[in-house]
Amino acid sequence: MESTHEPADPVAKGVLATARQSWHDLFNFKQRIEVINERGETTTEWARPVPLRNPISLLAQLSARDWLFFIVGLAAWSADAFDFHALSIQQVKLAKYYNTSKTDVSTAITLTLLLRSVGAAMFGLAGDRWGRKWPMVFNMIVLGVLQIATIYASTFSQFLAVRALFGLFMGGVYGNAIAMALEHSPPDARGLMSGILQQGYSFGYVCAACANLGVGGAADSWKTVFWIAAGLSIGVGLIRCFFPESRQFLEARKAGKAHARPGAFWKETKMMLAQEWKLCIYCIILMTWFNYYSHTSQDSYTTFMLTQKELNNDGASRASILMKVGACVGGTILGYASQWFGRRRTIILAALVSGLLIPAWILPEGERSLSVTGFFMQFFVQGAWGVIPIHLNELSPPAFRSSFPGLTYQIGNMISSPSAQIVNAISESHFVTSRSGDRVEAYGPTMGIATAIIATGIAVTTAFGPEKRGREFEKALPAGMNVVPEGSEVVGDLERGHAKQVEVADSEKGAAKEAEAGSAEGDDAKGSEEIRKE
Known part of the structure; x- marks a missing residue:
């Protein structure tokens, strides 16, 4: 698919909305695609199918x-x-x-x-x-x-x-x-x-x-x-x-091994x-x-x-x-x-x-x-x-x-x-006449x-159904390696190929505790809360 950089309405959510959008897209030769930039922001635009190659x-x-x-x-x-x-x-x-x-x-x-x-x-x-x-x-x-x-x-x-x-x-x-x-x-x-x-x-x-x-x-x-x-x-x-x-399976498993946990x-x-x-x-x-x-x-x-x-x-x-x-x-x-x-x-x-x-x-x-x-x-x-x-x-x-x-x-x-x-x-309970004249x-x-x-x-x-022609799924981690372990928060969805991960490390937790202690020396509650979020 070749991007036209022409903005498109976001991919519809819900059964009726998806059906309406799919019916409309059926008569548009361009393909609606989602693009994720380097900052992780998702936009929707139209892509033009590349002419058939030899x-x-x-x-x-x-x-x-x-x-x-x-x-x-x-x-x-x-x-x-x-x-x-x-x-x-x-x-x-x-x-x-x-x-x-x-x-x-x-x-x-x-x-x-x-x-x-x-x-x-x-x-x-x-x-x-x-x-x-x-x-x-x-x-x-x-x-x-x-x-x-x-x-x-x-x-x-x-x-x-x-x-x-x-x-x-x-x-x-x-x-x-x-x-x-x-x-x-x-x-x-x-x-x-x-x-x-x-x-x-x-x-x-x-x-x-x-x-x-x-x-x-x-x-x-x-x-x-x-x-x-x-x-x-x-x-x-x-x-x-x-x-x-499969090479892709092995490479993806190796890339996601650090996040794998029992039961994930x-x-x-x-x-x-x-x-x-x-x-x-x-x-x-x-x-x-x-x-x-x-x-x-x-x-x-x-x-x-x-x-x-x-x-x-x-x-x-x-x-x-x-x-x-x-x-x-x-x-x-x-x-x-x-x-x-x-x-x-x-x-x-x-x-x-x-x-x-x-x-x-x-x-x-x-x-x-x-x-x-x-x-x-x-x-x-x-x-x-x-x-x-x-x-x-x-x-x-x-x-x-x-x-x-x-x-x-x-x-x-x-x-x-x-x-x-x-x-x-x-068929066995209904009969027609064959070319030879027999009932068959x-x-x-x-x-x-x-x-x-x-x-x-x-x-x-x-x-009335969806289509995701040209979708890139090669870099997705194997199942069980996209969910972060306990103590973490999962944001986003698996449809994008991964779950966005927000994990609070031990060092960050310690820093947050020190910040709470320092709040008695002049930091207000709002500032402490901002430090904990960071």
Whole structure:
């Protein structure tokens, strides 16, 4: 962002005031920013977005070390997505294997999504407290072990139990992965890197669909896909062991070590929640919409092609792969464009266009047509998602860049957890006539109506929410090192990246006592009070 030095109204406080200001700013191409001068004074002014630079030059800004951290974070997020979609794209196989309905199988998806928020809280706070490395290593290895346990689940009840436990550990990946991958990115490159990173989710889906295509359509072939998923998760966890802790985390911890005290982490966490609870609720609402958006438009899409469109396993898998290639392309391009066009404007545009594409998405027949329309639909669905990693990072209180994005994302996931189950239940209770003349389950209309409602909700919620594009959060101390110890006063707020500290040292206290004694010799009470304040 390039400052214009043009004064702007202060950033609004309060829900209605923020909504009014956000709506007004949506039509102003400049960005409202807060500037802190060398004396600690805060002013608000307009900043002009820098024109988009050549993406190759942006990628060149990252050092070899930065790339290593980004790639490891991307690999963890991709493996996490593979683990999840290994189930969602094989619902038909699993229903046959366990002799149950597709709606019952989607219960496993609901249980996984429900418990992801608990894992996000556990591993996100661990990442902010102890670093990104070892929480992620433990997380990824346990995920792989639980994938193997799923394979050996002999009954459907055991299968559901393992998938519920799997969700607990799956929730811890996102926050630590995006914090580790993006906190080293230069400010100008964040939009592009955010778009690339978010597409790890789509890339994981593509890999899972490729694996599904390779193993064939036999009822028990799902186990092979789960073996591959287990190997990827454990492999990423072991590779992470050989890379150091995040440099920014180590430097910030070293800088703030003098102020660290036992219990300070939890004290600061309580302060953050007290100061930023409205922002937390807003981000949870936004992520609830977004998780409904992705899960409703993709989790049952392979099932839609197998049942309503009557494709075979190979055709449905190929169409799914091309659909998610569109997601990878769209997320990268629109994430990059958001650096100039704005985070909120990009999200709103992508959501509205995806809504307009719904008829072209569900009405065509045949593998080729479904592949093309699926490509463009997911281009805009995941294009909106491509902005989310950096948007959440910029909205987060700086000391909680691991826990805040992960927790708000996964709570949104928890609320939207029944999405696949709802789609399956409604579709299996309503029927349409297929091209062959058979009465088939109405997956297309169900997904189309739901996606239209969700896209509208995303556009409205984003239009009235905050944006902090270009925010500098690199110098913030880790959580637990911004709160001063006992005997001190905390002034200001954690939203600025630190708590202003006013500490009364022992020598100053002694001077104040001497001043009080000297007041009997001529100093008045007012002068004594001024000395104590000093």
